Amino acid sequence: MNTDPRPVYARAAEQIAALVRTVRPEQLSGATPCTEFDVRTLLSHMVGGTRRIAVIGAGGDGLAVHPFVDGIADDGWPEAYDAAGAEVRRAWADDARLDAPVRVPWGETPGRNALSGYVMEAVTHTWDLWDALGRPLELDPEVAEFALAVARVVLPEPERGDDVPFGSARPAPEGADAYERLAAWLGRGPVAVG
Template identity: 45%
Template sequence: MTTTTQTTDPRPALLAALDQAGRLVHQVGPGDLTRPTPCEEYDVRGLLGHLVAVEGRIAHILTGGRPFEVPSVVERPEDDWAAAWDAARDRVDAVLADDACLQGTVTHPIGVLPAPAAISIYVSEVATHGWDLAMALGRRDELDDAVAEPVLGPIRRALPESGRDGMPFGEPVPVGDDATPYDALVAWTGRDPRWTA
């Protein structure tokens, strides 16, 4: 989540976060859609709608679009979420396959950023919402700490420890020094790693 020029290519981290989220999306059944999630704004249906919209927004801004030209949540029939995810993922993959997506600046919801910095922010968003979905489904065991690890340092630098008024994040939840990367990541975003439905 830095806003400085990246020294490494953030695309592998984004692809790993998308892969993990996609595996979880494919496990959602109609009976899961009204389950609560740790992201208080969304139940599972709303979270799926947001995740698919994030895929669309990634592809849109990396090809010159502005973020608010596309929705932040999409609606789909109850049994069509996996197909919607896969279709949006195909577009993201095509955009990321072109090295041109790393060049210049893009318009992200927080402002104009170098393209790699915007991609890095989306890594943290997809990784965090992947945790939300896994916890809602009772599938914490399917989360890979290797997905959380590369965004933990940047998100700690980007989000202040206090004074988050007006930000879509709660205050950090205290965790021990031995916390896993995923627990440390979600705690810094204001989520309780011990959350249960």
Template identity: 50%
Template sequence: MDTTQDPRPLYRSALDQLEKLIAEAGPETLDRPTPCAEYDLRALLDHVVGGVHRFAYTGEGGLSLDVAAATGGVPDDGWPAALGRARARVTAAWAQDAKLDRPTSVPWGEVSGRDAVGGYVLETVVHAWDIARALDATDRLDERLGEAALAIALAVMPAEPRGGRVPFAPVQPAPAGADAYTRLAAHTGRAV
């Protein structure tokens, strides 16, 4: 990952995209399956919004593994507001430039704040694809974010081994000429 740049604007763009998708996820869609076999859309939204809170907690100085990445109790029509609260918290937690160079505890280890933000760009963009697939809305994904997240994934996620500290399924084949999101999904072990 390029650690000379500030990844927070990219993360804000990823959250913008996520916000638009979650606004489309009405109560009638929440039981739909997602590319994450263990999550229906409701459970995936819980995981994603909880992950934003977890990342906020690390920006506040906490250890990421001290908190569960789940929100619990969000009403079916409350996901946009839940993400809004999480977004406000994470934005405040990561507002200080000095935090980008501070050691930060995230689920995959201790890294610089800058690399932690990059990791959450990847997390947010991958799950945006998952949500978009469940909503049949992949045509509304920002290709620039897909390219950025793919670059991060290729730089920090080895193809092998998978499992343990690399909690992803084996890399899947992507069709020739696939867009960045499809290649990203395949690299993170999702069937495309």
């Protein structure tokens, strides 16, 4: 991908920040479409992943950053996410970072590809959190379209093995929006109600 993913990442991050601010303490132990995570674990992963892409953008070793964070108070998630997001903006401010080779969990790649991959991950987890919280906000469809395009490039085959952190693709519901199509492509479905 030759696009500059930073504007899309910025929009995705603003949306995540707004969504994280809606989380109530009693929702933290709730189920998410990311079946092995409750809301608290998902937030921990979203903050950890954001810290990881900040380190990558600054030229550091993203693999050295744990993709989960500990020690965040129940009411501290908005501040934790905002702080990590500020690190990302600083780390990726220099245009040269887009073409610099970086190391990410899936290998070495130009910075723009790494950040595009993290847009996909961030937007996917946005949908996970949004669904888990009862869909409290309207989501930006353009960031989901970007993330879906990335997902189809980096995960072109619908069947995925255990070494891929996303499930095999599922059929999207009829009339699905971009988020539902992204979730289905990455093997997710809404949290079961009842």
